[in-house]
Amino acid sequence: MDTPTAEPHPDAPDLRAQQRAACDPADPAAQTLLMRLRQGDRRSIARAITAIENETETGRAIVRAIQPDIGRARVIGITGAPGAGKSTLASALIGELLHRGHRVGVVAVDPSSPFSGGAVLGDRVRMERHTLSERVFIRSLAARGHLGGLSRAVFKVVDVLDAAGFDAILVETVGAGQSEVEITELADTRLVVCPPGLGDDVQAIKAGILEIADILVVSKADLPGADRTEIDLRFMLSNRMASGQPAIMRVSAANATGIGELADAIDASPRGRETRRATGVRERTRRFLAQETGNLVRARLLAVDNAELNALIDAVARGEIDHAQALAQAARIAAGNWA
Amino acid sequence: MIAAQRRIRVLMGKPGLCGHDRGIVLVVMALRDAGMEVIYSGRHNSPESLVEVAIQEDVDVLGVSILAGGHLALCERIARLLRERNAQDIVLLAGGFIPPEDIPKLKAFGVKEVFRDGAKLDDIVRYIEGAAAERATA
Numbered sequence: 001m002d003t004p005t006a007e008p009h010p011d012a013p014d015l016r017a018q019q020r021a022a023c024d025p026a027d028p029a030a031q032t033l034l035m036r037l038r039q040g041d042r043r044s045i046a047r048a049i050t051a052i053e054n055e056t057e058t059g060r061a062i063v064r065a066i067q068p069d070i071g072r073a074r075v076i077g078i079t080g081a082p083g084a085g086k087s088t089l090a091s092a093l094i095g096e097l098l099h100r101g102h103r104v105g106v107v108a109v110d111p112s113s114p115f116s117g118g119a120v121l122g123d124r125v126r127m128e129r130h131t132l133s134e135r136v137f138i139r140s141l142a143a144r145g146h147l148g149g150l151s152r153a154v155f156k157v158v159d160v161l162d163a164a165g166f167d168a169i170l171v172e173t174v175g176a177g178q179s180e181v182e183i184t185e186l187a188d189t190r191l192v193v194c195p196p197g198l199g200d201d202v203q204a205i206k207a208g209i210l211e212i213a214d215i216l217v218v219s220k221a222d223l224p225g226a227d228r229t230e231i232d233l234r235f236m237l238s239n240r241m242a243s244g245q246p247a248i249m250r251v252s253a254a255n256a257t258g259i260g261e262l263a264d265a266i267d268a269s270p271r272g273r274e275t276r277r278a279t280g281v282r283e284r285t286r287r288f289l290a291q292e293t294g295n296l297v298r299a300r301l302l303a304v305d306n307a308e309l310n311a312l313i314d315a316v317a318r319g320e321i322d323h324a325q326a327l328a329q330a331a332r333i334a335a336g337n338w339a
Numbered sequence: 340m341i342a343a344q345r346r347i348r349v350l351m352g353k354p355g356l357c358g359h360d361r362g363i364v365l366v367v368m369a370l371r372d373a374g375m376e377v378i379y380s381g382r383h384n385s386p387e388s389l390v391e392v393a394i395q396e397d398v399d400v401l402g403v404s405i406l407a408g409g410h411l412a413l414c415e416r417i418a419r420l421l422r423e424r425n426a427q428d429i430v431l432l433a434g435g436f437i438p439p440e441d442i443p444k445l446k447a448f449g450v451k452e453v454f455r456d457g458a459k460l461d462d463i464v465r466y467i468e469g470a471a472a473e474r475a476t477a
Contacts, residue, residue, distance in 0.1 A: 043426065046397035054345045117346070118371035124392065125381040131388045131395075138395055142346070142376045 025061035033058065034065050037164050042137065045164050049139055052160065053153040063156050069163035073105070075171060076266060077187030079149060079209065082175025084193040085219035087126035088253045090170050094130045096263045097168045104130075105166030106138040107158060109151050111174045117145070123172055137166060148182035149173035152295075155186060155288065176209055184212045185287060189269040191262075192246075193217045194233060196225030210236065213246040214269045221250035221258065300334040309333050347471040348398040352380035352389050354417065357407035362435065362456070366402065369460040370467065386413060390420040393429050399471040406435040406456075411444060418449030428477070430470045434458065 025031055033051075036044035051059030076093070078086045090106060097104050108123035121140035130136045139161075141151045150173060161169050173183050183190055192213035210216065210233075218230050233248050247265050251258035301309070312329050315321040321329075351367050353360060360382055370377045378396050380389065393401045401421075405413060414433055421427050433445055434454040442453045451470065454463055 042391075043394050043397075043424070046395050050348075050397040112376075113371060113374075116372050116374045118374045119376045120367055120371050121376060121378045121396075122381075125379065128380065128384070128388065131391050138392075140378050140396060144346075 025058075025065050027058065027061055030058045030061040030065070034062055037062070037066075037160065038069070040165055045137060045160060046139070048160050049153075049157050052156045053141065053144075053151075055153075063159070066159055066163035070159045071162070073158075073162040073167050073169045074189065074266075075158055075169045075187045077171050077173065077183035077190040078193060079173040079176045079183050079190070079212075080193030080217075080219075081195070081198060084175070084195045084198075085253065086172050086175075086193050087123040089191070089193055089217060089219060089251060090123075090172050091127040091130065092251070092253045092256070092259045093170060093263065094127060094136060096259045098130070098133060098135055100263065102168040103135045103166045104137075105158075105161030105164070105169040106136070106172070107141060107154055107161070107169065108138065108172040109141045109143055109149070109154060109174050112142040112144050114145070119143075137161060137164070143174055149176045150182050150186065158186065189266050190214050191217050191266075193219050194229055195219045196223050196229045198229075215262070215265055216246050216248045217262065218248065218250045220252065220254070222252040222255050226250060297331065297334040301330060304333065306333075345475070347375040347400070347467065348378070348396060349375050349400045349402060349467060350378045350380060350389070350393045350396055350398045351402045351404070352384040352392070353382045353404050354384050354386055354389055354413045355405060355407070355409045356383065357405055357409070357435075358382050359406040359435075360404075362406065363402075363404035366404070366434065366460065366463060369464055373464045373468070375467070386416040386420055389417060390424060390426065393421070394424060394426055398429060399474055400430045400432060400467050402432040402434065402467075404435045405433065405437070408436075410435065410437055411441060411448075414445050414450050415448045421449070428474065430467075430474065432467075434463075 025034065033044050033048055037048050048059070048062050052063060053059070078090055080086050087108065090108070094104050094106065106127065108121070110119055110121045110123060112119045119142035121142060124138050124140055127138055130138070139157065141154060141157065143151045146152045150171070154171065158169055158171060171183065171186060190212055192209055194216055196218070216233050218226055218233070220226065230248060230250060237245055237248070249258055249262050249265055251262055309330070312321070312326060312333070316323070316326045349370055351363055351370070353363060367377050367379050378392065378398065380392055389401065389403065401417070403414065403417065410433060414431070418431055421429055421431065427449065430451050431449060432452050432454065433450045435456065437445070437453055437455050439455070445453055452466055
């Protein structure tokens with residue numbers, strides 16, 4: 001797996017040691033956790049992930065401390081409709097990647113209940129045969145109300161697995177509809193799983209999730225209808241003007257066919273588009289700040305109840321102020337509120 | 340930052356050969372409706388696999404459901420594996436068809452509580468909420 005050209009080689013020892021020393025946490029508990037995590041201790045990796053998900057002090061210290069360690073892994077995103085076969089595909093891919101000598105991290109996201117906030121995380125049932133492999137670590141995350149197909153913590157969880165030495169990281173999104181394309185920014189290689197029988201050629205030409213694929217995977221290729229699905233996807237591609245033509249691969253987990261070819265295609269998947277490594281740490285950090293600042297502004301505006309904001313809301317509702325002006329004022333109100 | 344809420348995480352699974360999963364699925368749904376994040380690992384899990392998953396998922400509670408016998412051997416092994424992995428802080432619960440006279444034996448192995456057939460879902464939810472709160476402050 002190659003390295004970005006725009007930045008210093010991430011394995012340059014001096015730079016790395018210096019950066020580590022500058023980022024190491026002061027808190028002894030976080031220090032111990034970090035040390036064990038870098039050694040690959042499974043309980044520590046798991047606890048670090050929980051701390052990050054819950055945004056505790058320890059979690060934040062670890063995110064900060066692992067920054068020099070990240071950017072080495074190849075991140076493979078798997079998305080598609082509920083029941084498309086994402087987890088089953090992930091399980092087959094884990095087997096193939098292990099066979100090729102990789103250490104495989106898996107992050108599987110399932111939705112949280114909009115009512116109770118609870119979740120049933122069931123993706124790993126399909127991956128059970130890899131549970132006891134020393135070179136596999138699987139973590140289930142609940143989306144916790146985050147839209148876009150992932151969870152808020154997932155970028156940081158991928159970084160933890162990267163820092164812990166997993167060099168191939170699979171990220172399985174929630175069962176996605178048409179527009180949950182957040183995986184685009186997280187993954188180096190994006191697989192969109194398309195099972196037979198979900199729709200016709202009109203579905204295939206719509207904008208959205210099919211456009212983000214580096215590889216369109218026709219799953220359940222042993223079922224009747226897989227030919228039709230492939231033809232519809234090929235038709236869609238044959239008329240596509242946009243840059244970048246994804247590959248179409250047929251895979252059947254039931255018959256164990258197509259997985260080796262898929263792994264080859266992942267290794268060879270085109271570079272130069274926006275990938276996690278191509279965008280680089282700096283650009284990713286910028287996006288992280290943009291996204292989290294957006295979340296923060298949103299939360300502040302929903303929480304604040306003051307005369308200025310109420311007046312602004314009324315002015316917008318009465319059409320007295322245009323939306324661009326209103327946004328500028330709202331941003332100022334939100335900023336003032338947390339200064 | 341917008342405060343992220345800590346959620347109780349529970350692993351629910353069926354060790355051994357018992358395939359009766361109606362009960363465990365009901366409990367899984369009740370825990371979900373109580374706001375918990377439940378990892379459901381399905382049927383036919385080995386004790387080794389359950390303990391490994393509990394560690395990777397960093398759960399507060401591991402609940403096992405057994406309706407076809409074998410609960411003594413299976414729970415003894417799971418509790419021992421948790422201790423061997425230094426993970427005995429994970430609260431081990433058992434449920435299913437379990438004769439009352441076996442309950443003291445299970446607790447001696449390290450099972451914290453047993454919910455026999457006829458147990459109320461609310462009681463299971465309340466127990467787990469209490470145990471997780473105790474664990475968080477420990």
